[in-house]
Amino acid sequence: GAVVSQHPSWVICKSGTSVKIECRSLDFQATTMFWYRQFPKQSLMLMATSNEGSKATYEQGVEKDKFLINHASLTLSTLTVTSAHPEDSSFYICSAREIGYEQYFGPGTRLTVT
Amino acid sequence: AQKVTQAQTEISVVEKEDVTLDCVYETRDTTYYLFWYKQPPSGELVFLIRRNSFDEQNEISGRYSWNFQKSTSSFNFTITASQVVDSAVYFCALFSGGYNKLIFGAGTRLAVHP
Numbered sequence: 001g002a003v004v005s006q007h008p009s010w011v012i013c014k015s016g017t018s019v020k021i022e023c024r025s026l027d028f029q030a031t032t033m034f035w036y037r038q039f040p041k042q043s044l045m046l047m048a049t050s051n052e053g054s055k056a057t058y059e060q061g062v063e064k065d066k067f068l069i070n071h072a073s074l075t076l077s078t079l080t081v082t083s084a085h086p087e088d089s090s091f092y093i094c095s096a097r098e099i100g101y102e103q104y105f106g107p108g109t110r111l112t113v114t
Numbered sequence: 115a116q117k118v119t120q121a122q123t124e125i126s127v128v129e130k131e132d133v134t135l136d137c138v139y140e141t142r143d144t145t146y147y148l149f150w151y152k153q154p155p156s157g158e159l160v161f162l163i164r165r166n167s168f169d170e171q172n173e174i175s176g177r178y179s180w181n182f183q184k185s186t187s188s189f190n191f192t193i194t195a196s197q198v199v200d201s202a203v204y205f206c207a208l209f210s211g212g213y214n215k216l217i218f219g220a221g222t223r224l225a226v227h228p
Contacts, residue, residue, distance in 0.1 A: 034216070038157075043205065043218045091157055095216075101147050101209045103216055107158040 003027055004096050006106035013084055013113055021079045021109045023094030029074035030096035034103065035067075038091040050077055084113040116141050118208050118219035126225045127196055135191045135222045137206030143167075146210035148182065148189045153203045153221070162204075165189065196226045 003026040013019045023033060032051050036044040048064075050056035050071035058064045066088075068080040077096075081088055089112050095103040117140040127133050139148065150162040163173060165182050173180045177194045193200055206219040 041223075043220045046215060046217075049215070093157075093159065101211070101216075102164075103209075105151075105159040105161075107156075110157070 002102075002104045004030075004094065004104045004106040006092075006094055006109050008109060009107060010110040011112070013111070015085055015113055016083055018080055018082045019084055019111060021081075021092055021094075021111075023077045023079070023096065023106050025075045025096040025098075025104070028096075028098045028104075030077070030098060031074065032097045033071055033077040034095045034097070035069060035077075035079050036093045036095070038093060038108075040091075044093060047079075081111065084111070086113045089113045116208060116210065116213045116215075116217045118206050118217055120204075120206055120219035120222050122222045123220070124223045124225070126227065129198060129226055129228050130195050131226075132192060132194050133196050133224065133226075135193075135204050135206075135224070137189045137191065137219060139187050139189065139206070139208045141208060141210050141213075143210035143212045146208060149207040149209070149216070150180065150189075150191050151205045151207065153205060155202070159205075162191075193224075196224075198226050198228055200224060201226045 005024045007022045035047045037047050038044050047062045048056045048058045050069050052071050052074050056069035071077040093108045094106045097103045119138045146167045148165045152160040179192045181190045203221045203223045205221045209216045
């Protein structure tokens with residue numbers, strides 16, 4: 001149990017375009033989902049926290065207009081990188097939590113912006 | 115403040131050696147959870163262990179063991195008789211209810227050579 005999927009697993013897009021990443025909890029209802037970003041050889045940095053049906057809470061320094069997060073249902077959250085640029089190239093990881101503290105991580109999405 | 119420190123950036127060992135990965139944490143909360151994750155080259159985080167602040171018992175799982183000491187705010191991870199498949203980045207993480215976020219250390223990159 002407690003499986004989280006991400007789609008796509010990797011994506012290449014051109015500079016200036018937008019790309020959407022999906023995060024799904026497959027066998028539980030995720031009241032809270034988290035989006036992390038990881039640059040090469042660095043740790044996971046929390047970008048934002050989203051609760052189902054409400055606006056996401058962004059960490060300091062994360063542009064909310066650039067990284068649009070939607071958590072429209074208890075099993076799906078999406079991260080849209082708008083007007084992507086090469087510096088947005090990174091590994092994006094989502095996690096989902098039902099209640100309490102236990103978080104389950106997705107396999108990650110590798111974004112390359114050319 | 116919440117903080118996790120993994121002072122060892124990279125460790126290189128020869129197969130069959132024992133290796134200990136250090137983790138020191140800071141929190142003002144009395145109830146908190148500590149985690150270790152493994153991140154192989156594929157990028158997907160693999161959960162290894164969770165410990166709550168009230169359980170200081172050491173744990174052993176096969177070649178893996180963990181030493182939790184509240185007196186020194188440390189949660190160290192030892193791999194006995196290391197194998198090449200243990201090569202990965204290992205993250206220590208902290209969650210407390212007061213902060214309500216999972217905070218990662220910088221990670222330790224372990225290379226096990228044949």
